[in-house]
Structures are given as C-alpha cells and as structure tokens.
Amino acid sequence: AQSVTQLGSHVSVSEGALVLLRCNYSSSVPPYLFWYVQYPNQGLQLLLKYTTGATLVKGINGFEAEFKKSETSFHLTKPSAHMSDAAEYFCAVSDDSNYQLIWGAGTKLIIKP
Amino acid sequence: KAGVTQTPRYLIKTRGQQVTLSCSPISGHRSVSWYQQTPGQGLQFLFEYFSETQRNKGNFPGRFSGRQFSNSRSEMNVSTLELGDSALYLCASSLGRPGQETQYFGPGTRLLVL
Numbered sequence: 346a347q348s349v350t351q352l353g354s355h356v357s358v359s360e361g362a363l364v365l366l367r368c369n370y371s372s373s374v375p376p377y378l379f380w381y382v383q384y385p386n387q388g389l390q391l392l393l394k395y396t397t398g399a400t401l402v403k404g405i406n407g408f409e410a411e412f413k414k415s416e417t418s419f420h421l422t423k424p425s426a427h428m429s430d431a432a433e434y435f436c437a438v439s440d441d442s443n444y445q446l447i448w449g450a451g452t453k454l455i456i457k458p
Numbered sequence: 459k460a461g462v463t464q465t466p467r468y469l470i471k472t473r474g475q476q477v478t479l480s481c482s483p484i485s486g487h488r489s490v491s492w493y494q495q496t497p498g499q500g501l502q503f504l505f506e507y508f509s510e511t512q513r514n515k516g517n518f519p520g521r522f523s524g525r526q527f528s529n530s531r532s533e534m535n536v537s538t539l540e541l542g543d544s545a546l547y548l549c550a551s552s553l554g555r556p557g558q559e560t561q562y563f564g565p566g567t568r569l570l571v572l
Contacts, residue, residue, distance in 0.1 A: 381561075386565075388565050389501075389548070391560045438557075444555035444558050445555075448502075450500045451500055
C-alpha cells in the first residue's frame, strides 16, 4: 500500500535562506502528487500539483517541487524564505486504485529573522 | 465564488454527547471530504461523499458518520463523544476525486470535548 514520508516534523531556516522540505512515497509511481500548505488557524490550500509531463512543477508563492522517480521523491523548495512562509506543509499522493489522497504527517516550517 | 464554509467554527461538548458539523462546498463541487486533524495524529481522512453517496471511508469507528444532501452540502456526526475526539475537523470540496482534483478546504470546526 502506498505511504508518504515527510522527513522532519519541524524545519527551521533563516529568512532569505533556501527552503527544502522532503517528501518520499513508498511504492509504485502515484498518478498525482500534491503539496498543500496550512497557515495558522486556517484550512489547507494547494501549493502545487504534479500530474504528468515536466518533472519540475511551479506553484504559488515562489515554491516549486521536482518529481524524481528514481528516488521516489517529490521535495518542495523555495530559493529564499520569507517570514510569511511560516506554516505547516503537507505532501500527499493519490492512491492509484481509488484516487484517494494519502497524506504525509506534515512539516512545520519555522522562519528565523 | 464563495469558498468552503463550515459551521460552527468552535464547539465545546462533554463526554457522551453527540455533535453535528456542517459543511457547504464550493458551488458546483460534488465531492466533499472530511478530515480530523490533531497534533498527535496529524491529518486523518474520515470519509468522502460524492453525489449523496459515501465513496470512501477512513479507519474510524462507527460513531463517526456523515451524509450529503442533494445540494452537495454535507454533515458529519459524532455520537457518544470521547475526550480523544477533541480535534480540528476539516471539510474539503473538489470537482472530482480528491486524488485527481484540487481540494478546497474550509477553515475547520474546532471541537473540544470535556
């Protein structure tokens, strides 16, 4: 069965530094991969989504993710962190049998001034 | 277009009581999913409804139930509340399957069970 691992429940970076949030899936290539973000006291919203085609996906707020089949990864990056990026980030992949979402545990991104 | 709305936003109940939470999806969205979010367990899928039918269900006891109406609005019910049911309950709507289409989340209902 498919599973999703997000390495690091908390990641701390300085403002202006590179953001790297890691996501690995476990089994066969999922048809779709997603990153969602949850700002404090809000619901989740879509950052970006991979379907097919180009492996580098650009999302909102300067984030992007690269799908690497050989590494079963879909890591999220942003070249320069901003204070407003402080939030919890969730990686999710679709189950190829019923197209339900399999969610990672989430990573809280902390931005240091 | 109005977003996903959830009512009430906050709720305090005592053990043994029951609670009903409501979700109004984005107009035109026929899929509604419910999630429970807690600090310890993270985001856990409860169930998904599509066109008034439960299409998928997570691993929760039968005390958790839901339904969807013909206008796609959905309710979830938790009976015989336990302390461990204290959580943020999130509703999300999408045009199609959650694993294919973008899900749009409401702000959640925060339930505290005393």
